[in-house]
Amino acid sequence: MTDPAASILILDDDPDVACAAQLLLRRRYGKVATLNDPAGLAALLAGGVPDVVLLDLNFTPGRIDGAQGLAVLDQLRAQARPPAVIALTAYADVPLAVEALKRGAGDFITKPWDNERLVAAVDNALARHKPALGASSLMGESDAMRELKAMIARVAPTEANVMVLGENGVGKELVARAIHQASPRAAATFLAVDMGALPESTFESELFGHRRGAFTDAKGDRPGRFQAARGGSLFLDEIGNMPLAGQAKLLTALERREVTPLGADRAEAIDVRIVSATNLDEARLFDPAVFRPDLLFRLNTIVLRVPPLRERAGDIPALLSHYVALYESQYQRPARQIDAGALDQLCSFDWPGNVRALRHACERAVILGGADQYRYADFGLGAAAAPVAAAALAAPAPMRLGAVERDTIAAALEQAKGNISHAAKMLGVSRAALYRKLGKHGI
Known part of the structure; x- marks a missing residue:
């Protein structure tokens, strides 16, 4: 989820930790501030209460009781419209984080964190703080998009596993989030995992977790993605890129509804709804040399097909308007219109990268466009972008x-x-x- 209107505060006494979190989150949210000393919190709150606060629980070297962090939590919860709070804690502080949950925090993240888990926690905190729009956040009123939204509305309230098919860049994760937000699990975690990016060597640890000492670098217990998404939805993106060995391990977990963390002697029950996605065409997906048929039938109870942008050209003007406005806000640039001739060209472009390519083109136009209106060349689509490149070379x-x-x-x-x-x-x-x-x- 990208929300240019969202405000996030990271309150941690370690500047490196705060900066790392800021760099991760600022690409997705409008304002991401950091604060290293809780003494400055009152002045900051006087200028406006953020939507989400990532709160460290210890601010003095050597102290591990969390009293300072809990006091700050009480201060935040006392606001007229309190922010959503996510506690940041070291592995050894998990009991303290549980105490923070009892006192009003909505979630906790262990340090060092997993980037996907942190983003998912912030997304879910925002969803609770700012009620989500669900399928209505999927932009477009073409017949294809109306049909897709209707399918989401019918499928979301069920527990059926859903497979989302579509080309790169069509918005498969957005569809998955819409399913989650319209489901009974909406208040719990939505966690996205790029299955194709999981190394075979750490596949089980990443998905199923591990115990301290299970392998050389296992310095503490760590929950896997299945445990982290407990009660919510687990989005398995690019599942078609999984090696067959990994597919077998995933199938076993889904069949048994349990996982065994590395180094553990007992299995743990899992409670997640599975939404998966792939850009493979269906002929390859049904090829047993590429994808296990038994796993496929576990995942594709319901299949949703997301149309490419070239098949819903009528939605392009609204998408352009949305993303141009988003990046104007993000980069603090003045609002400008798209030249009428440029709009015609953009609507007739076939957009091989789909909505993702359109979004990137809008970002480029906002950054580089220098005229009173956006021109086609500003969007960097093909040879028409040459004048912009020449202008850039002529710059000081x-x-x-x-x-x-x-x-x-x-x-x-x-x-x-x-x-x-x-x-x-x-x-x-x-x-x-x-x-x-x-x-x-x-x-």
Whole structure:
């Protein structure tokens, strides 16, 4: 979920921890602030209460009782419209986090966190704080989209497993979230997992969890994705990219409705609804050399097909308007209209990357467009973008070099999933140097 109007506060005494969380979340939400000392909280709240607060429970080195964090939690809960609170805690502080839940926190995250789990927790906190729109958040009024929304409305209240099919970029995760938000599990976690990105060596640990000492780097108990999504929905994205060995392990878990964490001697019951997605065409999906038929039949009780953007061209103007406005807000740029001729060209473009490509094109136009109205070239679609590229080359060198550096840093952070140490290593600079550059470029 991307919400440019959402405000997030990260309250943690470790600047590195706060910065890492900020870098991860600021791409999805409108305002992500950090605070390292709870003494400054009252002044911050006077300027407006955030929607979600990520709250560390200990602020003084050596203290582990959590008294400071719980006092801050009480302060937050006393607001006229209190924010949703997610407790941040080390593995050893889990009992303290449970106490925070009893006193009003909505969730807790263990440090070091899993990026997908943290984003899912914030998304769900926002869904509770700002009631979700469900299937109505799927933009488009074409016949194909109306039919899809009607199917979601019929399927969501059930416990049936759903498989979402569609090309890259059509919005399969958005469909999965709409199913979750319109289901009886809406108040619980929606957790998305990129199945194709899970290494075979850590597949079981990532999905089913592990116990301390189960392998060399297992320094504490860690819940898997199935346990983390307990009571909610587990979205298995790009499931068609799973190796057959992983498919067999997943099938066993679904058949038995239980998982056994690595290093554990007992299985744990699972309570999740499975929504899966793939961009494989159905002929390949039914090829047993690619995908196990027994697993497929477990997953595709209901099949939803998301139409590509070229088959619903009538929805393109509304999507363009939405994403241009979103990025104008995110980058604090003035509102501008799309030139009428450019709009015609954009509507006739076949959009091979679907809504994802349209979104990226809108972001590019907002950043680079310099005229009173957006021109077709601003969107960077094919040869028509050449004048923009030429203009960029003609820009003064310091501006051009600064933009290249900023883009390179942003790409490294994205590849490192917000991990400052990994990004610094990729860029060949120290952590301190990277922090200075982050401040310089306002990243």
